[in-house]
Amino acid sequence: MLRISLDRLIAIALLLPSLVAVGIFVYGFIGWTAYVSLSNWNTFVPDLSFAGLTNYLALMRSFRFQADLRNTLIFTFTFLAASLGIGLLLAVLLDQRVRGEAVFRNIFLFPMAISFIVTGVTWQWLLNPSTGVNLLFDQVGLGFLKSRWYTDPSIAIFSVVLAAVWQMSGFTMAMYLAGLRGVPDELLEAARVDGATEWQVYRYVILPLLHPVTLSAVIVLGHISLKIFDLVYAMTGSGPAFSTDVPGVFMFETTFRGNRFAEGAAISMIMLLLVAILIVPYLWYTMRTEAGP
């Protein structure tokens, strides 16, 4: 009895520092940001008088913030769809026990090891309309593929998606590959014995078993894309007419260049809300499944 409580005491003592640190530096600061976002602090000197929802209303009216929300949605959907699709395709191909699998696996995974800043700078050069891949297209006679890339406001955001997918699809490939390897052979054998075609095996046996992997990948990639800052900042900045602007960039400029701290805090809170919409149902779901039978 004494033994157990001593263990417990040590456990609590060891957890306490991190609990306190997380409490202050994560939840405390979220609370502080929420408080600032409701204040009048829009000059360099702190002014914490209550302003209600003024900052949020100003944001909703702002042309730039409307563009930001639109861009975030487009970016998140296309980035998720493309990363998952390409990741799954690569994983299925690699799962065919090809020769040199390790080499291919590493090639596809390597981009993930690079920081978003490096990716951004590199793709900025690659997609530069006058010096990048357009020159290559010209030389091999594929001139019709030439594009103005991120200098064309109507497709600029997709140039950023291209770079992000290049970087992260290797990650989804690795996750799907692990998932595929985890599918028990007996199930596949059973399906084949029952006369299922290879397509049916994938459609009705393997894909349903990969659902948890897809869910994890959506969570990981989704929160990256909703908060994306470094890639955009390094690659295109705000882009022509804010065609590649995202809330993170707007928040940085509003707060640290424009000295509008309360508005910057309001942008942060909306970003938190967007991520919460994605994460909270997931947490709820996992907690229920863990607690359930």
Next chain:
Amino acid sequence: MSRRICIPLLVTALLLWLSGVEALQAGAAKQLEIFSWWTAGGEAEGLNALFSVYKKKYPDVEIMNAAVAGGAGAAAKAVLKTRMQGGNPPDSFQVHGGAELIETWVKTGFMEPITSLAQTEGWLKVIPKDLVEMVSYQGQVYAIPANVHRGNVLWYNKRIFDQNNLKPPATWDDFFKVAETLKGKGITPLSLGDKLKWEAAHLFEDILLATLGPEGYNGLWTGKTSWTGSGVKRALETFAKALQYVNSDHAALVWDQAAQMLIDGKAAMNVMGDWVAGYFTAKGWKPNVDYGFLPAPGTKGSFVIVTDTFGLPKKAPHREQALNWLRIVGSKEGQEAFNPKKGSICARTDCDKAKFDVYLQSSMADFARDKLVPSEVHGSAAPETFATEFNDILNVFVTRRDVGAAQKALQEACVRAKMCK
């Protein structure tokens, strides 16, 4: 089990001890921490030249160079603001004279006046009155200008102009004639790289000055000139027309890549501040041989000032050394060491001309003679709140070219920044 606990504890204890030691050392030795965004090329060389002048006079002081990289100081300013609000200022920091200094730091009570220093050092006699006013608030001087850049310059490729028998344009009407000729020959008339947004705003600022004249231009920042009036309307229309003559990949480039287009012979003209001259020099391009220069169209007689200044933060940890630093920055010796390397001219009017190249000498002559006006884009004319929105509005305008919408947005931004009612 016990080792697992012990090692993290030991590491933590060691870290705490080390940080304590560091804090003690900082208090003991004579130190000077200077904050800037001069980290590369001629800028870093100029800063080092200033440091060596300081070292010669005060050899026992250890100088800490707290420079943060990043063009136009975007990243550095964010770091500085965090430090100042946290009550941990450097001993002195680089700040653009005018609104950026006064609105962000002086009115908010972060700076100590240096009026008596300015008087005893005799700065007020050698620095033009317009410039002293840009670093003053309610009769007190708050910073010493280290240098002066000119914002309104038209740069052109001399070979292209000679080959086509063209004269560099003095007004925007001339510009459009020249541009039409060049376009007909397949040469991009005007190079622009506005990936960072401020470059387009910079071009527009020079057009505003050309359209409104110095008086009307200055009125924009006090509410005397209306943003919704016919003057700004004409300026926006000229800007929209000028944008028809720029390179199509402008949104992918930054200012130095736009300057490079002149060197490569891909474009004939560029409107930018005279840090471009420093870029040309670094690339081996010579003034009056390879490139020519004249005031941006329609702005002859006006000198758009971009000035870097240093002041004294209230809680400067090493006040004595900081005051000595300001003495060096304001001295003739310091400015003559710094400016030829930085590619700017002295804020003092008594510097030795022989130390500067052809372009800077002509800039010095204009500086002594012209009407000095502050730059909006570079933080001197209006509060940073407005400057940020100004860039945003013009970034949209470059794509949409909607004059009415831009005027309305500029007026709203002006009200939000409390410059007009």
